[in-house]
Amino acid sequence: MIQALANDxxxxxxxxEPVDRTPVWIMRQAGRYLPEYxxxxxxxxxxxxxxxxxxxxxxxTLQPLARFPLDAAILxxxxxxxAHAMGRxxxxxxxxxxxxxxxxxxxxxxxxxxxxxxxxKLRFVLDTIALIRRELHGRVPLIGFAGSPWTVATYMVEGxxxxxxxxxxxxxxxxxxxxxxxxxxxxRATIRYLNAQIAAGAQALMIFDTWGGVLATPxxxxxxxxxxxxxxxxxxxQSEGRRVxxxxxxxxxxxxxSRMAATGADAxxxxxxxxxxxxxxATGDRVALQGNLDPALLHQPPEAIRPGVARVLESYGHGHxxxxxxxxxxxxxxxxxxxxxxxxxxxxxxxxxxx
Numbered sequence: 290m291i292q293a294l295a296n297d298x299x300x301x302x303x304x305x306e307p308v309d310r311t312p313v314w315i316m317r318q319a320g321r322y323l324p325e326y327x328x329x330x331x332x333x334x335x336x337x338x339x340x341x342x343x344x345x346x347x348x349x350t351l352q353p354l355a356r357f358p359l360d361a362a363i364l365x366x367x368x369x370x371x372a373h374a375m376g377r378x379x380x381x382x383x384x385x386x387x388x389x390x391x392x393x394x395x396x397x398x399x400x401x402x403x404x405x406x407x408x409x410k411l412r413f414v415l416d417t418i419a420l421i422r423r424e425l426h427g428r429v430p431l432i433g434f435a436g437s438p439w440t441v442a443t444y445m446v447e448g449x450x451x452x453x454x455x456x457x458x459x460x461x462x463x464x465x466x467x468x469x470x471x472x473x474x475x476x477r478a479t480i481r482y483l484n485a486q487i488a489a490g491a492q493a494l495m496i497f498d499t500w501g502g503v504l505a506t507p508x509x510x511x512x513x514x515x516x517x518x519x520x521x522x523x524x525x526x527q528s529e530g531r532r533v534x535x536x537x538x539x540x541x542x543x544x545x546x547s548r549m550a551a552t553g554a555d556a557x558x559x560x561x562x563x564x565x566x567x568x569x570x571a572t573g574d575r576v577a578l579q580g581n582l583d584p585a586l587l588h589q590p591p592e593a594i595r596p597g598v599a600r601v602l603e604s605y606g607h608g609h610x611x612x613x614x615x616x617x618x619x620x621x622x623x624x625x626x627x628x629x630x631x632x633x634x635x636x637x638x639x640x641x642x643x644x
Contacts, residue, residue: 292427299361303534305610311639312360317618318353336381343416368436374410392448396467404478407485415489422490433491437498438475439513476516480523495536502541521553546571561616565604577610584615591630598634
């Protein structure tokens with residue numbers, strides 16, 4: 290049954306349709322900055338237990354919506370559940386970040402990787418989506434997501450977060466055929482995974498390319514963007530009688546926005562290193578834009594946050610096709626009251642840009 294949305298501002302903005310004010314949601318809006326999240330995480334016992342429990346993942350997905358009048362929920366999960374589903378052994382420890390128990394180191398490792406069936410190995414994510422949709426009752430849309438093949442590959446090859454990406458850069462130079470085989474397999478798996486998210490009830494999607502920005506331009510186009518374009522071409526973009534918009538986000542990707550706008554994405558996420566006015570000029574209004582308040586500004590007093598919100602809105606300018614967000618995820622030590630001040634400022638200031 291198609292569930293009517295009480296608030297579809299996000300979906301309309303992503304399709305560059307008229308809205309009465311700029312919709313707002315926050316990357317990593319369900320996370321460690323919220324005391325209720327920390328309590329649920331402690332109850333779960335581990336990050337992976339939290340991710341793989343549909344009931345608890347639904348609970349934390351909805352927590353920010355109970356605090357703030359946001360225009361979307363985003364699925365609580367992790368981009369590296371794909372590595373988990375491929376059998377590489379994922380763990381996430383507080384203060385240490387993700388660890389891959391069995392990193393990919395050879396062509397034989399790549400050949401042995403399965404392309405997982407989402408209905409089996411990622412069933413917990415699909416069950417979480419269905420549960421969130423039931424609990425939302427059509428209040429706001431639900432965003433699903435996945436990591437880009439390049440970004441997921443960096444963790445699978447490095448085995449953990451990295452500063453210099455020495456292993457995967459070495460593979461790129463010395464074994465590009467092996468790296469392409471890994472990225473191709475990840476792209477096929479991600480197409481299946483995101484289509485399963487749509488079938489389960491996701492109403493918009495986001496592809497997080499967190500580490501695309503570390504690449505030189507030729508390498509970004511070959512090893513990152515090409516595989517995201519492949520994913521976009523393989524997605525079922527209609528569900529429940531309307532388009533399922535897709536947001537593409539490469540952190541540090543401001544120099545490639547024109548190329549990114551040609552991929553078939555409906556919207557591009559913009560980090561804080563480029564003005565929205567420049568991003569809008571580079572993309573020629575071919576796509577919607579999402580962003581791009583510097584997350585560090587949320588550590589300032591509320592009276593300093595409002596001018597920052599105004600500057601972002603003014604940089605995008607008048608017209609539709611803007612989704613207000615941070616330029617990256619909300620930082621763990623952010624005061625929730627500062628997030629509330631940001632959302633209130635968007636609600637107050639943005640209608641003038643849609644008059």
